[in-house]
Amino acid sequence: MDTTTSQNSICSHHHSFALDNFFRRVVQSPKKILGPYLNKGDTVVDLGCGPGFFSLAMAELVGSSGSVFAVDLQRQMLDRVQAKLKKVKDTSALATITLQQCSADDIGLDKSIRADFVLAYYMVHETPDQGRIFQQVSTLLKPTGSFLMVEPPFHVNKEEFARTLGCAERAGLAIVDRPRRKGGRSALFTLRP
Numbered sequence: 025m026d027t028t029t030s031q032n033s034i035c036s037h038h039h040s041f042a043l044d045n046f047f048r049r050v051v052q053s054p055k056k057i058l059g060p061y062l063n064k065g066d067t068v069v070d071l072g073c074g075p076g077f078f079s080l081a082m083a084e085l086v087g088s089s090g091s092v093f094a095v096d097l098q099r100q101m102l103d104r105v106q107a108k109l110k111k112v113k114d115t116s117a118l119a120t121i122t123l124q125q126c127s128a129d130d131i132g133l134d135k136s137i138r139a140d141f142v143l144a145y146y147m148v149h150e151t152p153d154q155g156r157i158f159q160q161v162s163t164l165l166k167p168t169g170s171f172l173m174v175e176p177p178f179h180v181n182k183e184e185f186a187r188t189l190g191c192a193e194r195a196g197l198a199i200v201d202r203p204r205r206k207g208g209r210s211a212l213f214t215l216r217p
């Protein structure tokens with residue numbers, strides 16, 4: 025086990041309002057954050073999607089020719105994503121969103137899926153074995169794919185984040201950017217050549 029932090033309590037679905045509300049949209053606009061990384065037709069994964077704050081924006085950005093896999097441990101979080109989707113009047117411009125319930129150490133997606141982009145927003149510090157998650161992200165990515173990880177500074181201090189970055193590098197991921205984020209410590213990775 026390559027565990028780099030002791031913080032691995034799970035954000036309960038009871039707190040999902042805190043993850044999707046007007047104020048967060050103002051401070052962390054999903055389209056502004058993800059726009060630079062996504063293209064029409066892409067296959068993308070929202071790992072630890074929670075109530076889908078990013079998943080729906082991903083579906084819009086990759087469009088109807090793309091695919092979104094929204095993955096979470098908690099069935100109730102996926103139910104919230106589903107409920108949001110039902111409220112969208114016209115889904116014709118959206119990618120299909122596949123909801124996947126996973127276990128703490130297995131993303132659980134079909135092994136044939138290869139992603140152009142994987143997002144793990146405020147999720148990695150909740151996992152009991154970060155190395156295992158990063159290994160799976162490495163396998164999931166296309167050779168040209170990228171992985172954006174953002175961690176909450178109020179749960180993950182600089183030293184812990186540095187250890188997490190080391191863990192990702194040991195799993196075959198290479199840091200290509202450290203985008204500045206409000207409310208986040210972040211890194212963009214590609215596969216190490």
Ligand SMILES: C[S@@+](CC[C@H](N)C(=O)[O-])C[C@H]1O[C@@H](n2cnc3c(N)ncnc32)[C@H](O)[C@@H]1O
Nearest residue numbers: 035043072073074077096097128145146147150
């Ligand atoms: C703090 S929430 C963030 C949700 C979403 N990414 C966002 O930014 O709104 C963390 C989410 O990660 C999920 N999670 C925690 N550990 C996980 C794991 N090992 N695999 C998949 N999801 C996980 C939790 O159930 C929770 O929904």
